[in-house]
Amino acid sequence: MKILIINSGSSSIKYQLIEMPANEVICSGMIDRIGLEISNLTFVSTSNKIEESLPIADHKIGLEKIASLLMDEEFGVIISTEEIEAVGHRVVHGGSTFSNTVVITEEVKEKIRQLFDLAPLHNPANLEGIIVASEIFKNAQQVAVFDTAFHQTIPVIAHKYALPNYLLTENKIRLYGFHGTSHKYVSENAIHYLTQNSFSKESKIITIHLGNGCSMTAIKNGKSVDHTLGFGPMNGLIMGTRSGDVDQSIIFYLVNTLGYSLEAVNTMLQKQSGMLGLTGFSDLRDIEKQAENGNVDCQLALAMNAYRIKKYIGSYSAVLNGLDAIIFTAGIGENSSYIRKLVCTDMDYFGIELDLEKNELRSKEIREISTAESKTKVLVIPTNEEIEIANQVFELLVE
Incomplete structure (x- = not known):
């Protein structure tokens, strides 16, 4: 299964096309400094490496550029968008609604939109990635992975604020935590490394x-x-x-x-x-x-x-x-x-x-x-x- 991963950060887009379950990276790349005068773009496959400096005003333009590179006649790694069976999206804030990975529906999109105020630099970019990817990769399953999910284990003593109780029970105001996908990945690797070294x-x-x-x-x-x-x-x-x-x-x-x-x-x-x-x-x-x-x-x-x-x-x-x-x-x-x-x-x-x-x-x-x-x-x-x-x-x- 070919899965395209789109990780839209506040000023960057990282992406990888991965063959699963082998975890084989077919191509990868990044656009950073989005919105600044000059952005940097990289595209790396087994046979080609492209590096460009060009103005990329917003995430929509960046995602369209990535899609064109994936299907480029000379450098591309797929002939048709139908080769991609799923697109996985990093979404920063899942609020109290999402504690697990979910297939994206119109309802999910609306929930992500409702959380814009809580992650104004990220959730809008995340949703833009979902919308553009849905238009380009029409046959692929769109899936959201939430940064907040890894932190669901934080105990109440740490995630509850010293505010009136109803703000947690009724309004779900609490510590949610972010960058969970990254913290989960590196912590698992760290624990493996430590146990291999007699810890x-x-x-x-x-x-x-x-x-x-x-x-x-x-x-x-x-x-x-x-x-x-x-x-x-x-x-x-x-x-x-x-x-x-x-x-x-x-x-x-x-x-x-x-x-x-x-x-x-x-x-x-x-x-x-x-x-x-x-x-x-x-x-x-x-x-x-x-x-x-x-x-x-x-x-x-x-x-x-x-x-x-x-x-x-x-x-x-x-x-x-x-x-x-x-x-x-x-x-x-x-x-x-x-x-x-x-x-x-x-x-x-x-x-x-x-x-x-x-x-x-x-x-x-x-x-x-x-x-x-x-x-x-x-x-x-x-x-x-x-x-x-x-x-x-x-x-x-x-x-």
Whole structure:
């Protein structure tokens, strides 16, 4: 079964065409920096590699470009859209409605649309991907895999807010958690790696997903027990354009004293804050380059970013009552040795000691970047949300 996986992020689209159940990747690629002046596109198959820099204004244009590459007369890997039997979509917020993978119906689309306010940078892009894919791949089953599903194991002590009880029972206001597909994939790989290296099957790990969106998960024995993102994907760590944690009273001050509208505050916190608000840049590669050239704002922003991650490592080590490993993943986590160094410096109390030479290495495989003496393993594990989504789609359709 050929399954096309579409992972529409807030500023990117990752895709893979996978032959299941063999987990054979026929082609893969990515478009990043969507909406910026120049976007980057890659398309990789067994026989060809295409790299282009071109303007891609939105996700619809990006998805149409991907479809044209799949069926390109010279470089394509399929002749007809009928070869694709299923399209698996990453959907960020499933709310209280979706805790499992589902076949997409009009009702499912409407539920995803109703959750736009809770994930305004993601669910609209996710739904756009579903709509465009439904038009292009008319005979394929469209399936949604929800980021929130992995975090359904978070206990009530962690997922309930200290608000009037009816807001949970009647309005379902609680911590949902996000990036679950990524956290699930890398945590399972981490646990396998640790057990292969003489660790107990019982494990206490923290997964750190760092991209344009960022989150951390405390995972005990393979189950999510706490997570930095909550009701919507805006709190927790400092992100590309999202603020992460702020004092709620700031919102009231902005509205009641400074005269901001609620819509303006929401836009500020979602799209104008984070690393963009601190530096004028949202892409970490640009920020690191500016920091190396002496930009004080960028240097401070990177230090703040790492400081926030450190705070959560401390918090989650307490929640887990110990720590076997921390795992860096996603675009920044896998590729930024600078951020990993900032995070792991002066963390010896937690048994974290970074090997500076190993930290500079790059690989598509799991790599251990802590010293031999480090009590806590520091791992870099490339995430593969697409493979995880493909597995879940295949399991659903062949049941």
